[in-house]
Amino acid sequence: MKISDLLRLSFDNLKRRKGRTFLTVLGVIIGTCSIVMMVSIGVALDKSYDDMLQNMGDLTLIEVYNWSGNSDVEPLTDEVIDGFMAIEDVRVATPLYQPRYFNSRLVSGNNDKYRSWGNIRGIKREALEVYGYELVEGRFPQKNDKDFTVVVGEFFAYNFENTRKKYPNNYIDAIPDENGVYPKPFVDVFEDEIKIQGYTYTENGETVVMEETLNIVGVIKQDESKGYETYSGIIMDIEDLIALEQEYMKKNDIRDENKGKKREYDQALVKVNDIDNVDAVIETIESYGYNTWSATSYRNEMKKQTQMIQLILGGLGSIAMLVSAISIANTMTMAIYERTKEIGVMKVLGCELKDIKNMFLAEAAAIGFLGGVVGLIICYGLSAVMNTVGASLMGGGDTAISIIPLWLALFGTGFSTFVGIISGYVPAVRAVKITALSAIRHD
Amino acid sequence: MIKVQNLRKVYKVGGEKVVALDNISMHIPPGEFCCIVGTSGSGKSTLLNMLAGLEKPTKGKVSIAGKMVSKMTEKELAIFRQQNIGFIFQSYNLMPTLTAVENVAFPLMFKGIDKKIREKKARKMLKEMGLGDRLDHKPGELSGGQQQRVGIARAFVGKPKVIFADEPTGNLDSATTEQVMKMLLEISRANNITFVMVTHDPELAKMARRVITLKDGRIVSDTRDGISIIDEDLLLAQHDETETFTSENTEPDKNITKEKAEDTNDENA
Structure with missing residues (x-):
């Protein structure tokens, strides 16, 4: 069976039960919204922490000291500091006097x-x-x-x-x-x-x-x-x-x-091209035996905290997604009961088992995908409203309450489609097990 | 084309065993139009289901075109049916959302044939069957006779080796029945398709060249052009067994315990 025929058949089936399809998609929309919004709040929180840190100190700047007292570690001489310039991602290194x-x-x-x-x-x-x-x-x-x-x-x-x-x-x-x-x-x-x-x-x-x-x-x-x-x-x-x-x-x-x-010198400064490369540069410098300090050391601690918060928020959001997954599974199971005879007929007419399975998986995936896309559009709207209202409440600050980066958008739709496929899997396998005989028996 | 050897089917209903078919052997050559006749409960539908691979026999073998249908897995059966078999249902079983053309083209879709090509074939088939003005109608907009003609077109469109039909005229009035029956005979002869049909109507069965009559799960007569083709001795022997079988059926708990256990094992296997 051709993929185009398979998809057409699946969509026809979804269209046949518009009301039920709508309600199931609605469930996915709510699930997607709750996850994406929760994570977007976490992302915004992370960003506001970053902004805060930016004010505390230049995040791409590393202060280097030689506190080791170890004679194996060369003092911070001009040569050593010039050597730091050779480290990847370092823009400039200068002694501080x-x-x-x-x-x-x-x-x-x-x-x-x-x-x-x-x-x-x-x-x-x-x-x-x-x-x-x-x-x-x-x-x-x-x-x-x-x-x-x-x-x-x-x-x-x-x-x-x-x-x-x-x-x-x-x-x-x-x-x-x-x-x-x-x-x-x-x-x-x-x-x-x-x-x-x-x-x-x-x-x-x-x-x-x-x-x-x-x-x-x-x-x-x-x-x-x-x-x-x-x-x-x-x-x-x-x-x-x-x-x-x-x-x-x-x-x-x-x-x-x-x-x-x-x-x-007592101290040298190393400027790195990007925040994300700071840790690697610090590691390299410390491997030479020097001590470093950077605002990123705070940043890493805070990152851990925000990651925890994000995880909790995401977990709360996934409860709604779980419910919508159950609703997809329910819808698909219902559809299979209703279509038992039809599936039997298809089998008698020579429809291969994998095509029957794929047809139901495609239906479930379509519900998930549709819910994901619509949910995401709503999320962008919600996010804009929250940021406007939030900004006015907090006295015109430019701190966003909710940020939906591209990766979150892609993850949102991808995940809802994935949830659709997973929830559709058991019903689809069940559909495959319906005997061809039911074409004749199930009246 | 179709070979059946010592076919036996036992159903378990509740704790009890019902022997639906027993000791069925037959051979249907290519291109033959064969009617399986019997009253309700004679096992004729069960036989058809097993010939088409919709059910597994408890014992015995069914082969079509040299392939052992009774031993195939579900997966193999689906592909085998797709390539070799057409099926006509008593209650038509058309897809309610599809038009006549799409319904006829449906099995070709499973074969992966392009939409344009398969619908062209379907249209041609429907025109030949006198449904040229009903091509884009949905099943709900067609009469019973028209629906069954769509069902017939669907079975024939892929030019399968064998077509099975389960009471194809069962839901039709007598005038339409005759019309449909003639059509079936004609198309299968024209395309040299082996046709196996189940009916409860002995008069209708007479229109076929080959008639196999079933009673209580056994073949009681098998005629080609009205002449019996069963070995008389075999038939006699079968009659004796039929009597035993009948008494078994009325008193199921009597002296069959051993056989029962055997059958149950087979069923589970």
Whole structure:
């Protein structure tokens, strides 16, 4: 028997009992809806967790330390960090340098009347952009820029104190007025000359021992996930920063413990191209003996939790699906009782057993598929309504309550069809067992 | 074409055994039109069912075209019927949702024949049977005689080797009966199809060349062109056994315990 004939026969049979077919399909629709909606809530929950984590820290960023104390593990030298770049999916790896001995301050204006204490972070100049800093104004330093070309945090300028004024007028706060306009700070980072000074404490107070002029070319957006330097710090090329510190040490006769040795860093940063590859990169780095920290370690814990919640929600949803499976089985069994004679006749006329079985399976599968597709359409509607209502209830937040990704849509229809086939199987086997004799007997 | 050897069928009704057929042997050559006659309860329908492979005999063999039908599995039987056998029912058994053409084409669909080709054949067949103006009617819109002609067309359309008919005129009035009977004789002769038909009407059976008469599950006469073809001695012997069989039937608990056990085993097997 041809598949086209088989399908036509099955659909004719479904059409014959429109009312019953409709009710059974309705059951599947409800079953599909309950599963898909429950899972979609789980997916949305997962997504909102992800969003939350995104704010907690850059999920594609790995901090690398060497805490092992094990002499077999090489310290974090430039070579080692460059080696991290060779790991698959790593976009950039940079040492992170925070000066140990360098007492510094920032000055500007006549007689250095504006002063600030900036947090300085040293990273590779070429890593700046890849690292994910976002510019508010200006540009990133380029390779051929002069030394001490830097970018600063978004509110860097507001950190300056006017040493000639008394509290509370010595600071301008970075608080916008009712029109959202920020007050003008004491210094303009692009126009005014801003210098970095190294100083020591003597009996006479602070004594400046060295001074360099900064070339500020960009302001980056504040990003809590990156660090405090995006608020009011300075991000400087690592070589410049080390040079500053070395000069400062020389001026103050501080002995360099690492002189002549390869430079070692306390910390390195590794940026990965995608969240999903972070775990693999961490595993590789840890296999070298280094310690790591990443926001994904929270993420994995949370993932486990949401998976649990999803499982519970999905389980609740499947109860309705189970009921609809029973209803399909019931409908098919009824159909077989009604059509006993017809099946007998078909057998006498030479219909093969597998065709009889397939005919009933196709009917059951069609009920499942139809219910799945219609159910899914309803789910998309429900999901949209829930998200709109939910958003207005929660005060216009953009957090979705229900998300139906493509895989869920495919799974929903696939599963309902599968349930149809499974529930139709026993009745179909039963149909096969009806004897040809019933064509004559069953009057 | 059809060979039957020592066929026996025992039904268990409640705890009791009913012997429906016993010691049936016969041979129907290719192209013969054969009527099996008997009163109700003579076992004629049971015999037909076993010839067509719808029921399994308790003992004995049935073969059609050299194939042992009585030993086939359900699966093999379905394919065998599809390829070699046509069937005409007393109550027509047409598919209520299908038109006349679709009903006639139905068995060809099981063979995997293309819709266009099979419906062309079905249309031709129905036209030959005088139903050219009823092609797209559903069974509910046809008279009994017309429905049975559709049923007949369905049996013949695949040009099977053998056609079985179970009281094909049982639900028809006498005028239609004669018409249908003539049609059956004519088409099976024209196509050289072996035709086996069951009827309770001895007059109707006389229209066939071969007539096998059954009584109480045994063959009491077998004639071709009115001449008996059973060995007289065999017939005599059968008559004796028939009497024993009858007395057995009226007193079922008497001295048949051993046989009973044997039969039950066979049935279960």
